Amino acid sequence: MHDNPFRPGFGISPPMLAGRDALLDEWREVFGLGAWSPYRAALVTGMRGVGKTVLLNAVEDLALAHDWTVVHGTLHASLVDELEHDRLPALLQAQDAEAVTRDVTGVSVPQLGGITTAVVRQYEREPRLESMLGRLVELAEGRGAGVLVSLDEVAIESLDQLRRIAIAVQHLMREDRRIAIVAAGVPASIAAALDADGLTFFRRAQQVRLDTLTLAETRAAIAEPVRSRGRTIGEAALDRAARGSEGYPYLVQSIGARAWEYTPSTSAITTDAVQHAVEVAHAAMGESVIVPALRGLSARDRDYLLAMAEDDGPASTAAVAERMGATSGNAGRQRSRLLDGGIIVAPERGRVEFAIPRMREHLRAHPHDAQLGLPTKARETFRD
Ligand SMILES: Nc1ncnc2c1ncn2[C@@H]1O[C@H](COP(=O)(O)OP(=O)(O)O)[C@@H](O)[C@H]1O
Ligand SMILES: [Mg+2]
Known part of the structure; x- marks a missing residue:
């Protein structure tokens, strides 16, 4: 009997993480002693299923192997709250023996389960996120390491949470403390983050655009x-x-x-x-990848994709506009939105192609669904 080594699905690390060695070497520099690397602040982007989450997992493993502290979070509306009241206190409790003893031996002895509360109380002064992260960095630096903040699923609805975390991290970076941040999201979300007020910090971050494999x-x-x-x-x-x-x-x-x-x-x-x-x-691609990618697109965006699907290969943008009955200016707006969203790619001037495999076939078979796409250099390696 042989166990199946393959890991279909999302967020589950594959048996062999192919094609990411050079990238991981960049992060190895971050976690090694001394050297400053631009990857200390990085934004990872790419279409659904390209491997953002498993890359983050690998980066976190590297950090842990270098004795760094990892603060991992998936962006959602109350992430900062969760970090302040749960995750960071737990990490501090595990590492900051001194703080816990001090509080535990104080006047009010917290009962079972009360230690976390004690740690939270100790970091009461605002902003709490920053002081807790600061203390974690201090503890990590004490053993020659640092803190990695790893954030997955950057989304437009939770940019305020990203902003609060980014401000705290940026502050510590400015003080030249040993902290690194990596955030991942689909292209449209990362583009929104780069545009948002208060997130200019990320415009200087290393952009990592994950491509398909060669x-x-x-x-x-x-x-x-x-x-x-x-x-x-x-x-x-x-x-x-x-x-x-x-x-x-x-x-x-x-x-x-x-x-x-x-x-x-x-x-x-x-x-x-x-x-x-x-x-x-x-x-199975339709259910797992294509339909989810089509969700959230406007009817006009989907029309654009349907018009593209009439061609067997890259479509001419002029032909797509004509099929939609739109001026090329109007179709151009759809085109750039779809490019931003990682749904289509522009392999050459005046042409567009689907970014995700099977999207053309799926749209032809199910014109009522939506669409998705796939990048360029790796794609070339499949041409005979
Ligand atoms: N470099 C890689 N080599 C082999 N398999 C990979 C690689 N990256 C991702 N995978 C596999 O692809 C699937 C999707 O990866 P995931 O990280 O969840 O994508 P994303 O977060 O970008 O949507 C998973 O099953 C994962 O095991
Ligand atoms: Mg993911």
Whole structure:
């Protein structure tokens, strides 16, 4: 019996994190001693399923391996509250023995579960977020490390929360304290964050635009886990699986997992198994990726995508406007919104293409749904 190594879904680290080594080296510099790196403040962006969350996980693991303290949060309306009342006190409680003893041996002895409250009370002076983070940094620096603040799912509705955290982090950075921040979100959310008042700090941050994987990276992401679990996959099967994924990480795992399961007790993963896996994985893209990406688009945006889907390859922007019955100026607004949202890409002047695999096919089959897209350099590696 072999366990399936592939990890279809979102936010679950893959057996092999392909194509991100150079990036992780940048963060290794941040967590190593001394060197200043622009990656101390970084914004990670890319379409749904490209691997933002698992990259953040890998960055957090690196930080922990260097003895850094990690403050992780997913953006939502009450994240700052949660950090101030729950997460940061818990981290402080674990690390700041002195503070806890001082309070615990004070006049009012907190009962079971009261230690966190004691820590919260100790950091009562405003702004609490900043003083708690400051103390965590101080403790980390005391052991030659620092604090990483890692924020996932930056969203337009929670920019105020991001702003409060960014202000606290920025303040500590200005004092040259050892703190780093990384935030991830889909392109439209990151664009909104860069535009927002009070978040100018991020305009100087390192922008990390995650691309799909190259053909070679995709092949490695499939072959390596198969072989390390004691099974084999031939050249033809591997090539078919890699090309079927178009280098889109979500599909790599989805195809890998399904090919593995096809005949789990044989040693070889055959081209038949892969063929079946690619079909099933493609069919599942609508529900898992494409429909969610289409949500939140306006009817006009969707019209633009439907007009694009009439072509088999990159569409001319003029032709798209004409099909929509719009002036090219009007269609241009849709185009830039869709580009910002990471739904489409512009492979060359005057042309647009879907950013996410299977979106064209999905829109043709289900014109009432919405749309999505896929980037450029990695895409080239799939052209024969
Ligand atoms: N570099 C990679 N190599 C192989 N698989 C990956 C890679 N990045 C992401 N994945 C896989 O892709 C899927 C989506 O990743 P996730 O981080 O959740 O995407 P996002 O947060 O951008 O929506 C997961 O199943 C994950 O295991
Ligand atoms: Mg994610």
